[in-house]
Amino acid sequence: MEESKSVHVRKTFAPEIDERERRQLELTWAEPRGFFGWFTNTHHKSIASRYIVTAFIFFLLGGLEAAVMRWQLARPNNHFVGPDLYNEIFTTHGTTMMFLFAVPIMEGIGLYLVPLMVGTRNVAFPRMNAFGYYTYLIGGLLLYVGFFMNVGPDAGWFAYVPLSGPEYSPGKRVDIWGQMITFTEIAALVGAIEIITTVFKQRAPGMSLNRIPLFVWSQVVTSFMIIFAMPAVMLASQMLPADRLISTHFFNVAEGGDPLLWQHLFWFFGHPEVYIIFIPALGFVSSIVVTFSRRQIFGYTPMVLSLIATAFIGFGLWVHHMFATPLPMLGQSFFTGASMIIAIPSGIQIFCWIATLWGGKLHLKTPLLFVLGFVAIFVLGGLTGVMLASVPLDLQVHDTYFVVAHFHYVLIGGAVFPLFGALYYWFPKWTGKMLSERAGKLNFWLLFIGFNLTFFPMHQLGLQGMPRRVYTYLPEMGWGNLNLAASIGAALMFLGVSTFLLNVLWARKSGEVAGDNPWGADTLEWGVSSPPPSYNYFYLPTVAGGYALWTQTDETPVVIGLSTECREVLVTHVLDATPGHKYELPGPSFWPFITALGVGATFIPGIFTPWGFAIGGALCLFMLFGWFWSHPRSEGARASEKRKHEPPKSDAAHTRLDKAGLPAEGEA
Amino acid sequence: MTQRPAIDVSGLPEHGFDAREPLWWGNLFLLFIETTMFGILVATYFYLRQNFQLWPPPRVYASPYQVNPLPDLFVPTINLILIVISCVPMILADKAARRGDRLAALIGLTACIAFGVAASVLRWHEFSALKFQWDENAYGSVVWFILGMHFLHLLTATAEAVFVTLWIIFRGFDVKHRVDITITSVYWYWVAGIWIPLYAIVWFVPRWQ
Numbered sequence: 001m002e003e004s005k006s007v008h009v010r011k012t013f014a015p016e017i018d019e020r021e022r023r024q025l026e027l028t029w030a031e032p033r034g035f036f037g038w039f040t041n042t043h044h045k046s047i048a049s050r051y052i053v054t055a056f057i058f059f060l061l062g063g064l065e066a067a068v069m070r071w072q073l074a075r076p077n078n079h080f081v082g083p084d085l086y087n088e089i090f091t092t093h094g095t096t097m098m099f100l101f102a103v104p105i106m107e108g109i110g111l112y113l114v115p116l117m118v119g120t121r122n123v124a125f126p127r128m129n130a131f132g133y134y135t136y137l138i139g140g141l142l143l144y145v146g147f148f149m150n151v152g153p154d155a156g157w158f159a160y161v162p163l164s165g166p167e168y169s170p171g172k173r174v175d176i177w178g179q180m181i182t183f184t185e186i187a188a189l190v191g192a193i194e195i196i197t198t199v200f201k202q203r204a205p206g207m208s209l210n211r212i213p214l215f216v217w218s219q220v221v222t223s224f225m226i227i228f229a230m231p232a233v234m235l236a237s238q239m240l241p242a243d244r245l246i247s248t249h250f251f252n253v254a255e256g257g258d259p260l261l262w263q264h265l266f267w268f269f270g271h272p273e274v275y276i277i278f279i280p281a282l283g284f285v286s287s288i289v290v291t292f293s294r295r296q297i298f299g300y301t302p303m304v305l306s307l308i309a310t311a312f313i314g315f316g317l318w319v320h321h322m323f324a325t326p327l328p329m330l331g332q333s334f335f336t337g338a339s340m341i342i343a344i345p346s347g348i349q350i351f352c353w354i355a356t357l358w359g360g361k362l363h364l365k366t367p368l369l370f371v372l373g374f375v376a377i378f379v380l381g382g383l384t385g386v387m388l389a390s391v392p393l394d395l396q397v398h399d400t401y402f403v404v405a406h407f408h409y410v411l412i413g414g415a416v417f418p419l420f421g422a423l424y425y426w427f428p429k430w431t432g433k434m435l436s437e438r439a440g441k442l443n444f445w446l447l448f449i450g451f452n453l454t455f456f457p458m459h460q461l462g463l464q465g466m467p468r469r470v471y472t473y474l475p476e477m478g479w480g481n482l483n484l485a486a487s488i489g490a491a492l493m494f495l496g497v498s499t500f501l502l503n504v505l506w507a508r509k510s511g512e513v514a515g516d517n518p519w520g521a522d523t524l525e526w527g528v529s530s531p532p533p534s535y536n537y538f539y540l541p542t543v544a545g546g547y548a549l550w551t552q553t554d555e556t557p558v559v560i561g562l563s564t565e566c567r568e569v570l571v572t573h574v575l576d577a578t579p580g581h582k583y584e585l586p587g588p589s590f591w592p593f594i595t596a597l598g599v600g601a602t603f604i605p606g607i608f609t610p611w612g613f614a615i616g617g618a619l620c621l622f623m624l625f626g627w628f629w630s631h632p633r634s635e636g637a638r639a640s641e642k643r644k645h646e647p648p649k650s651d652a653a654h655t656r657l658d659k660a661g662l663p664a665e666g667e668a
Numbered sequence: 669m670t671q672r673p674a675i676d677v678s679g680l681p682e683h684g685f686d687a688r689e690p691l692w693w694g695n696l697f698l699l700f701i702e703t704t705m706f707g708i709l710v711a712t713y714f715y716l717r718q719n720f721q722l723w724p725p726p727r728v729y730a731s732p733y734q735v736n737p738l739p740d741l742f743v744p745t746i747n748l749i750l751i752v753i754s755c756v757p758m759i760l761a762d763k764a765a766r767r768g769d770r771l772a773a774l775i776g777l778t779a780c781i782a783f784g785v786a787a788s789v790l791r792w793h794e795f796s797a798l799k800f801q802w803d804e805n806a807y808g809s810v811v812w813f814i815l816g817m818h819f820l821h822l823l824t825a826t827a828e829a830v831f832v833t834l835w836i837i838f839r840g841f842d843v844k845h846r847v848d849i850t851i852t853s854v855y856w857y858w859v860a861g862i863w864i865p866l867y868a869i870v871w872f873v874p875r876w877q
Binding site: 008009010011012013014015016124125128189192193196197200201202205227228230231232234235239242246247248249250252255256257258261264265268539542554555556557558559560561562570571573574579580581582583584621624625628629 | 670671672673674675676677678679680681682683684687688689690691693694697698700701702704705708709712715716719720725802803804805806807808809810812813827831835
């Protein structure tokens with residue numbers, strides 16, 4: 001025993017890849033099949049693909065709602081939909097796009113790519129990851145079941161009190177909105193913890209902080225924002241239903257409550273939310289720019305610092321959504337200042353990308369085209385953002401189409417265009433097939449022209465005084481032509497998205513085979529087959545420089561010695577990613593799904609009776625017991641496994657171990 | 669053997685305490701979330717405070733009419749002491765888990781469970797010490813919410829202790845669950861620690877304003 005306690009990382013040469021070993025690894029990491037298998041899967045790639053597909057379906061639904069609104073507003077005095085249905089549609093559109101599409105799809109792409117990019121086999125807590133997905137799905141279904149049963153929320157995506165309070169919104173519409181928030185927030189928080197822990201503890205040896213790809217940095221920064229922003233809306237989305245169901249008075253003026261409290265709580269989450277959507281998109285852009293300009297990023301360190309600065313400043317902006325409320329002047333000035341300052345880190349990043357592209361050998365493929373579209377649109381959205389940061393202008397255009405134009409420029413320009421770029425960029429990795437370049441270019445131009453035709457006129461409409469959220473307008477207002485133009489633009493966007501869908505269908509059937517690295521990119525995921533094997537890496541990689549694949553040589557070592565008979569990963573140290581210990585991850589399990597149902601059985605009955613929380617809470621407790629008590633299939637395999645490698649004699653990197661075989665204190 | 673250099677990690681240990689363990693980090697981030705949540709709840713408390721001349725407000729519907737119904741101190745203070753003292757057996761269980769001392773860990777955890785149950789029972793009485801129902805006014809709503817949220821964490825911590833105790837008794841004292849005990853203890857310290865400022869706010873802001 002004495003020898004095996006002193007060890008631990010030994011330098012050697014990799015053996016030939018043994019087919020038996022490879023098959024064993026495949027068996028260990030095999031995805032469960034069949035109908036029931038679907039509910040037990042804990043692979044990060046499978047769960048992430050579900051996130052991406054589900055979120056994209058919600059994107060299409062939200063887009064169809066937008067199309068109905070544009071149809072309605074295309075001419076004055078239109079009666080295609082009535083005011084009540086229109087309220088439900090715009091609320092569901094906003095809610096869907098923010099909570100069910102934008103955040104989950106960004107996290108989904110992160111959950112797929114982050115473990116690959118840092119060179120590990122799964123996320124840190126695979127079962128919790130699956131739990132997050134089911135919770136999100138339940139939340140999404142809740143909203144849409146409500147919508148189709150005519151109890152869709154109708155108080156706007158930020159549900160201001162007193163409109164959403166018990167007095168002005170009787171019925172259950174707002175409660176469905178509130179609990180839907182709870183489900184999606186739980187899922188987002190779970191995803192955030194997954195991503196940060198995986199990046200902190202499971203990076204490939206050698207991937208010190210200054211070698212982490214910018215994509216991974218952007219996901220980590222976003223996840224930290226989620227951790228600090230989401231609790232506010234989780235509280236708010238319990239207080240509002242509590243006001244409505246059990247007569248608390250958080251927002252009731254008559255009993256000392258305060259409607260502005262709602263606005264503070266909501267926007268303390270709501271403004272960082274914008275950056276939670278936008279920062280992952282910056283990660284996409286950085287990946288794409290580096291790959292297609294064939295150069296290292298200009299100013300890696302300023303880029304990382306800008307991401308972090310954006311996250312910090314993003315928490316100091318929320319009051320600029322509330323300039324039309326009676327706030328102290330000093331407070332308003334502070335938030336005006338912060339709103340302008342945040343343009344600086346964004347500007348730094350834009351200039352760094354331009355500097356990277358400048359003089360690079362550009363490969364103008366579809367992903368890069370979407371990035372260039374992003375720069376153009378986002379700069380326009382940023383400009384109106386700086387305008388809106390000043391209180392007098394904001395008061396003038398508050399709640400008009402000018403604001404609608406601004407945030408669509410920022411969100412579609414800042415997130416959806418990079419997202420499409422990312423979909424074109426990583427589709428070959430996910431499916432093994434290339435999307436068509438010609439259809440991709442058509443897709444881009446339809447979306448780009450359609451987008452500008454839809455939203456640019458809205459600036460003018462807003463300045464002419466057209467308020468948002470009106471279901472129709474009179475011909476005498478003179479808003480007809482610009483609205484018609486916007487609606488035509490929406491039709492072009494519809495065609496653009498349809499082109500994308502057809503392109504995907506076509507590529508899956510008869511697209512060109514992609515190969516491992518069709519773009520010649522630098523990050524680790526391009527070093528494995530497309531789609532990647534279930535275990536990601538046969539030998540975990542090590543990293544010798546900032547651009548993992550570009551700096552890889554024959555001399556770059558690989559990691560050997562992880563078990564093929566259980567789902568083992570390597571845990572490394574936070575700062576310098578030196579190997580720490582081996583760690584066994586659980587295999588397939590039903591419990592995440594069952595526990596998510598338990599959470600559903602807590603908050604959905606909680607819409608109707610407070611007993612839902614008590615009974616559902618107790619139910620969840622039992623389910624969690626079952627979860628922790630269960631033996632997932634792979635766990636424990638290690639005990640029966642024979643040691644494949646000789647207990648190595650010490651030569652490199654010693655770690656002192658205590659009696660129990662654990663590293664001694666102070667070696668973290 | 670190929671010419672590809674490799675590092676062999678088969679001799680590395682299978683678990684690590686504290687910052688070496690991914691679960692420790694997962695728990696830490698959970699506590700970030702919960703701390704933010706309580707921070708925002710405290711901000712809500714002081715935000716609503718601005719809307720009242722008297723805090724707590726007079727109980728106008730009660731008989732007899734109460735002008736300054738300060739929350740009772742006795743039971744809550746006992747409970748605060750109980751919650752803080754409960755960290756002692758948890759520290760013992762934590763240290764025992766690191767040493768690999770099964771009996772001491774069991775004793776420590778059992779004592780923690782007893783403390784957790786006692787604190788939960790006393791918490792029930794703390795609600796009535798507030799002298800308001802949640803639906804009387806915004807003051808009642810926010811203090812009930814603070815107590816209720818902390819109650820939920822108290823129950824969770826106790827349930828966690830029950831779980832690891834049962835595991836040790838029925839499944840054994842394996843290294844993975846020894847690490848779990850040390851992480852449970854971090855959660856426990858947090859639940860106890862966060863209650864000190866919350867207690868001070870709920871019971872002393874009305875007195876010392």
